[in-house]
Amino acid sequence: MLNDLEQVLYRMNAVGLPSLHAAELADGSLLIEWLAPDRRVGLTLDPQPAQSGWYLLAEGAESCQEWGYLDTLDWNKLIAHILTGAHTD
Amino acid sequence: MTEAPSHCLRGIRKKDFLVEGASALHSGAFEPDPRTAEHRTDGAAETSINWEDDALVVRMTLRNQQLAAHGVARLPRTVIEAANHLPNLARLSARSSEPRLLFHERAPLPDNPHHGNILFARELPKPLMRLLAGYLAMHAEYISP
Numbered sequence: 001m002l003n004d005l006e007q008v009l010y011r012m013n014a015v016g017l018p019s020l021h022a023a024e025l026a027d028g029s030l031l032i033e034w035l036a037p038d039r040r041v042g043l044t045l046d047p048q049p050a051q052s053g054w055y056l057l058a059e060g061a062e063s064c065q066e067w068g069y070l071d072t073l074d075w076n077k078l079i080a081h082i083l084t085g086a087h088t089d
Numbered sequence: 090m091t092e093a094p095s096h097c098l099r100g101i102r103k104k105d106f107l108v109e110g111a112s113a114l115h116s117g118a119f120e121p122d123p124r125t126a127e128h129r130t131d132g133a134a135e136t137s138i139n140w141e142d143d144a145l146v147v148r149m150t151l152r153n154q155q156l157a158a159h160g161v162a163r164l165p166r167t168v169i170e171a172a173n174h175l176p177n178l179a180r181l182s183a184r185s186s187e188p189r190l191l192f193h194e195r196a197p198l199p200d201n202p203h204h205g206n207i208l209f210a211r212e213l214p215k216p217l218m219r220l221l222a223g224y225l226a227m228h229a230e231y232i233s234p
Contacts, residue, residue, distance in 0.1 A: 023105035023117040031120075031219060035113045040223050042116060046215065053216030057223050065177040065224075067216035 034082050039064075041082050043073075056081045093193060097138040097164050097205065098150045099229070100157030107159055107231070114231060116223040118162050121209045132211030133192075134218075138164075139203040140195060146203050151234055162229035169193050169207055172224050191221055 022032045028047045033040055039058035046052040055067040056078065064081070099119060101107065106118040121134035129135075139150045141163070150161050172178060172191045190213065195205045207225070209218055 021105075021108045021115055023103065023115050025117050025120050027123050029215075031115070031117055033108075033115060033223070035108055035115075037113075040116070040227060042216075042219050042223055044215065044219055051215050053214070053219070055216050055220035055223065057220055057227065059227075063176065065175050065220060067214070067220045069214075069216060 039081065041078055043078075054078065093166055093195060093205070094140050094142055095166055096141040097166060097169075097193070097207070098141055098147060098232075099136065099138050099162040099164060099207075100150055100153060101159040101162060101231075102156060104159050114162055114226040114229055116219055116226045118229070119164075119207065119222040119225040121207070121218070121222075125206075126211070131208075133208035134213075135206040135208060136222075138193075138205050138207055139201070140205050142203050147232060149203070151232070157234070160234050161232040162226070163232055164225060164229045166193065168225060168228040172221055175224070178221075190217070191225075 020032050020034055022030055025031055025044075029052075030045045032043045032045075038060050039056075039062075041057075042055045044051075044053050050069065052070045053068060054070065054073045056064050057066075058064040058081070101114075101118055103117065106115040108115055119136050121136045123134055125135035126132050137156075139146050141147065147161065147163075151157050169191050170193075173189050178190055190210050192208045192210070193205060194208060198204045209221060213221070
């Protein structure tokens with residue numbers, strides 16, 4: 001999973017997308033987020049790997065509330081969500 | 090002071106929760122404390138807040154350097170309530186025994202009559218909990234120290 005993440009971050013950096021923001025949470029998880037005014041994407045690395053997950057959130061015409069554990073993560077969908085936000089800023 | 094006012098205030102404890110000069114808030118600013126669920130009969134997890142009962146509560150909250158060292162997030166109460174009606178989340182609530190994913194309460198303390206909690210329903214999947222915290226952060230207004 002970390003190899004996938006590294007590749008995604010490399011691709012995002014290569015096309016100049018907004019930087020990510022990471023913070024440690026109360027349960028020891030690391031939450032990495034990409035933020036735009038009307039949308040955000042989150043990826044959590046939990047001390048208990050099975051609890052690690054992702055979420056997509058958007059408002060407006062492209063309203064979206066989706067989440068799941070990492071075994072259901074579709075990297076292409078996640079990147080498309082971020083790209084859409086970058087293009088509408 | 091039993092009715093919930095129009096806004097609540099959440100202290101920002103960590104600088105990491107401020108994004109790019111506080112133009113946005115990281116979802117961690119509204120993350121509940123998982124330990125609190127163990128002490129509640131409803132099993133909900135608490136994000137501690139102050140209800141903005143009057144204009145002085147902002148200053149009082151900002152004075153608490155332990156809880157609001159990096160400022161305060163001001164959130165409309167209606168946002169907490171509206172989260173339960175977002176399309177995908179409303180469908181989830183309808184299938185659950187707990188009709189509300191997010192709710193709120195007033196929980197005064199001996200030294201703080203304004204204290205309350207945003208409550209995340211019992212045993213929410215962690216990714217959903219983070220989504221809800223993100224929804225709150227997306228709609229909060231930042232007030233600097």
